[in-house]
Amino acid sequence: MASRTTFAAALALHLSGCALGFDYHECNKDADCPTVSGQKLSCTSEGLCVAGTPASQLCTRTHPQNPAAGAVPIGAIMRLSLMSGADTFLLQAVQLGVDEVNSFVGAGQRPVALHICDSGRSPEDASKALRVLLSERKVAAVVGPSTSREALAVAKVAGDAQVPLVSPSATAASLMDLQQKDYVYKIAPSDNQQGPVLARLVKERSGSAAKVALIYVDDAYGTGLQGAVSVSLPSSPELVQSFKEGDAKTINAAIMAVKAKGSALTDVIIIANPDAAEFARQLESLPKPPMMGTGGVRIYMTDGAKNDSLLALARDNLPAWTEHLRRLSGTSPTAEGNAYKAFETAFRGKFGQSPTSDAFAPYAYDSFYALAVALGAGQSGPQVAAGLRRFTGNAAPSAVGGSDYLKAVGRMEKGESFPLSGVTGTIRFKDGSREGGLFEEWSISPTDTSKFQSRLIQ
Amino acid sequence: MKARRSAPLRPLLFCLCALLPQAAAFGQEPPPSGTPADETAQRLSDEGLEAYRAGKYETAARLYKQAFQVRGDPALLYNLARTYEKMGKASLAVEYYRRYLVAEGTDPKLRARAEERVSSMTSAAPPPPGTKATKAAEPAPPPQQTKKPLSPGSKLLWAGVGLGAAGVAGLAVGIGLYGAAASAYGEFNGTTDELDKIAARDRAQGFAVGSAVGYAVGGALAAGGAALIGVGLYKLRGERKASRVMILPLPGGAAASLAGAF
Numbered sequence: 001m002a003s004r005t006t007f008a009a010a011l012a013l014h015l016s017g018c019a020l021g022f023d024y025h026e027c028n029k030d031a032d033c034p035t036v037s038g039q040k041l042s043c044t045s046e047g048l049c050v051a052g053t054p055a056s057q058l059c060t061r062t063h064p065q066n067p068a069a070g071a072v073p074i075g076a077i078m079r080l081s082l083m084s085g086a087d088t089f090l091l092q093a094v095q096l097g098v099d100e101v102n103s104f105v106g107a108g109q110r111p112v113a114l115h116i117c118d119s120g121r122s123p124e125d126a127s128k129a130l131r132v133l134l135s136e137r138k139v140a141a142v143v144g145p146s147t148s149r150e151a152l153a154v155a156k157v158a159g160d161a162q163v164p165l166v167s168p169s170a171t172a173a174s175l176m177d178l179q180q181k182d183y184v185y186k187i188a189p190s191d192n193q194q195g196p197v198l199a200r201l202v203k204e205r206s207g208s209a210a211k212v213a214l215i216y217v218d219d220a221y222g223t224g225l226q227g228a229v230s231v232s233l234p235s236s237p238e239l240v241q242s243f244k245e246g247d248a249k250t251i252n253a254a255i256m257a258v259k260a261k262g263s264a265l266t267d268v269i270i271i272a273n274p275d276a277a278e279f280a281r282q283l284e285s286l287p288k289p290p291m292m293g294t295g296g297v298r299i300y301m302t303d304g305a306k307n308d309s310l311l312a313l314a315r316d317n318l319p320a321w322t323e324h325l326r327r328l329s330g331t332s333p334t335a336e337g338n339a340y341k342a343f344e345t346a347f348r349g350k351f352g353q354s355p356t357s358d359a360f361a362p363y364a365y366d367s368f369y370a371l372a373v374a375l376g377a378g379q380s381g382p383q384v385a386a387g388l389r390r391f392t393g394n395a396a397p398s399a400v401g402g403s404d405y406l407k408a409v410g411r412m413e414k415g416e417s418f419p420l421s422g423v424t425g426t427i428r429f430k431d432g433s434r435e436g437g438l439f440e441e442w443s444i445s446p447t448d449t450s451k452f453q454s455r456l457i458q
Numbered sequence: 459m460k461a462r463r464s465a466p467l468r469p470l471l472f473c474l475c476a477l478l479p480q481a482a483a484f485g486q487e488p489p490p491s492g493t494p495a496d497e498t499a500q501r502l503s504d505e506g507l508e509a510y511r512a513g514k515y516e517t518a519a520r521l522y523k524q525a526f527q528v529r530g531d532p533a534l535l536y537n538l539a540r541t542y543e544k545m546g547k548a549s550l551a552v553e554y555y556r557r558y559l560v561a562e563g564t565d566p567k568l569r570a571r572a573e574e575r576v577s578s579m580t581s582a583a584p585p586p587p588g589t590k591a592t593k594a595a596e597p598a599p600p601p602q603q604t605k606k607p608l609s610p611g612s613k614l615l616w617a618g619v620g621l622g623a624a625g626v627a628g629l630a631v632g633i634g635l636y637g638a639a640a641s642a643y644g645e646f647n648g649t650t651d652e653l654d655k656i657a658a659r660d661r662a663q664g665f666a667v668g669s670a671v672g673y674a675v676g677g678a679l680a681a682g683g684a685a686l687i688g689v690g691l692y693k694l695r696g697e698r699k700a701s702r703v704m705i706l707p708l709p710g711g712a713a714a715s716l717a718g719a720f
Contacts, residue, residue: 019636019662022643022662024646024662048659051651135653
């Protein structure tokens with residue numbers, strides 16, 4: 001018996017020692033981590049080798065910095081590191097909305113805390129950010145992510161968790177095909193609407209004999225919009241070529257293909273997000289249209305290109321690029337009216353600059369307000385999603401901002417269905433997509449490169 | 459000299475008394491515990507109790523005497539006293555009460571009652587033979603069924619077995635949790651997804667701690683159980699070996715008593 005007891009004790013010590021002795025520390029720095037499936041792993045602050053950006057670097061901020069007790073947690077997933085913070089204006093627009101809503105706390109409204117996450121370097125990072133928001137921050141809803149590719153990548157996570165996302169700038173038509181459409185909403189008009197608008201511009205400038213090169217980013221946004229443009233053009237494109245986002249090799253290949261066509265083209269359409277500025281820079285050598293008459297190559301871009309990096313590029317190359325900038329324009333969802341002007345004024349007053357540098361800033365503002373009003377239906381994910389679905393019908397709309405917000409929440413609490421009158425127009429959702437929408441043609445002001453100029457396209 | 463009442467599983471104390479009318483087996487070796495003779499004594503005692511309860515006091519007295527001849531349990535002396543008292547044979551009852559009082563290993567409560575009965579019957583006029591005792595003379599409890607408590611060695615043995623079983627269960631839990639920890643550690647190493655990795659790590663660490671606790675508690679219980687079993691076995695061995703002769707001071711003369719543990 002004694003020998004058996006001794007054996008059991010020894011076995012126990014041996015085995016428990018093994019389990020407690022498992023080594024969970026894999027690295028001290030990124031260089032310690034291996035490359036797995038072609039992807040270099042990163043070292044986290046906890047000493048783990050992981051794919052993508054470490055979570056501790058993704059979700060680092062809240063707004064307000066010290067949320068009030070009992071504040072309803074709302075998430076935001078934006079591109080804050082990529083492209084030097086491409087979604088800075090979107091985030092500021094959301095923060096403006098949070099501050100306005102929190103100013104009504106005394107009127108019986110619960111405060112809101114915005115948990116801000118960077119979407120990192122890839123859709124996988126965006127998915128990780130959403131999982132952090134869900135598991136650690138317990139958010140009831142999320143504004144973002146901002147691109148169609150990221151929205152598609154996180155849709156399943158949101159659907160499984162039954163927490164609604166409202167993307168301020170995802171426009172891919174394929175988002176309408178998602179199984180999780182109850183939990184993925186896009187507030188910007190669909191690319192199915194933008195494609196014909198862009199094709200109409202080409203037709204107006206170059207006629208039915210237009211010879212078009214169509215370059216698009218190889219993702220859901222680029223593929224969807226390319227298809228919508230192609231079917232609306234007066235004739236089949238001379239060149240259709242894709243590239244991978246951020247991939248210099250495929251970007252250069254596309255640029256060389258366009259240059260090879262050169263003066264045989266009348267129009268080049270670039271569907272790109274962060275790489276648009278690089279295309280603008282390298283296509284400067286294409287023949288420029290004369291001030292009067294025909295000839296030269298016009299360059300069109302889309303909503304993804306309307307951002308500060310394009311303005312910075314233009315600013316750095318003036319005055320040599322004056323002619324080049326004059327032939328460069330693009331389409332984008334837009335906003336107008338008194339509500340938009342009030343938003344613009346409030347934005348400028350709070351952040352000292354105009355939100356017009358990013359076409360989707362007002363959409364981000366409306367995204368947040370849509371969620372804030374939908375919270376009147378309840379504070380669980382499914383309840384908020386049900387609230388978003390009630391932005392429909394032909395009842396009198398309720399406006400966002402000011403005391404109108406309280407009226408909208410009151411209607412939501414009563415279970416009414418009604419459209420929301422946002423700064424981007426009337427918001428109605430159908431299968432997760434917004435119905436209707438306004439578009440503009442934007443271009444860079446040749447005299448003031450700090451801003452875009454635009455005209456509404458009816 | 460104090461007689462040891464403990465024996466392996468069934469303690470036995472017997473007394474061979476010259477003064478006992480039916481003690482024909484003076485000097486006889488006591489039967490070992492658990493033997494057929496012991497079982498016979500138990501059966502006779504049970505039948506005596508049954509007869510007593512049925513009011514068949516003569517039969518009860520005979521059976522108790524036979525039982526006492528087989529096994530010298532002092533409780534049988536008490537039972538005989540009570541039976542004689544019921545029969546109205548006060549002198550015999552007093553004699554047996556007294557013999558119970560001088561016997562070793564008697565129950566304190568019964569001793570108190572026996573003393574009370576002796577005092578009561580020797581101070582009061584004995585009732586006529588064949589009549590029932592008065593109500594005042596009735597406080598004595600009915601005859602006691604003789605029970606054989608577990609010996610300390612047996613108690614230790616069984617406690618050790620129970621503790622050891624709990625220890626083995628604890629060790630089994632520890633091994634199970636170790637398996638769960640190893641599985642979670644495998645998941646930790648097999649994924650590059652940060653959140654999955656952290657979840658697997660936390661699970662593995664939790665299981666590892668649980669495993670260690672299972673091993674520690676289970677090991678301690680098993681060791682304690684083994685120790686108790688060892689001590690219990692040692693005591694039982696000692697109880698079997700222990701036996702000695704003792705002189706019991708009994709009324710009317712000395713009696714030889716042989717006490718042993720079997």
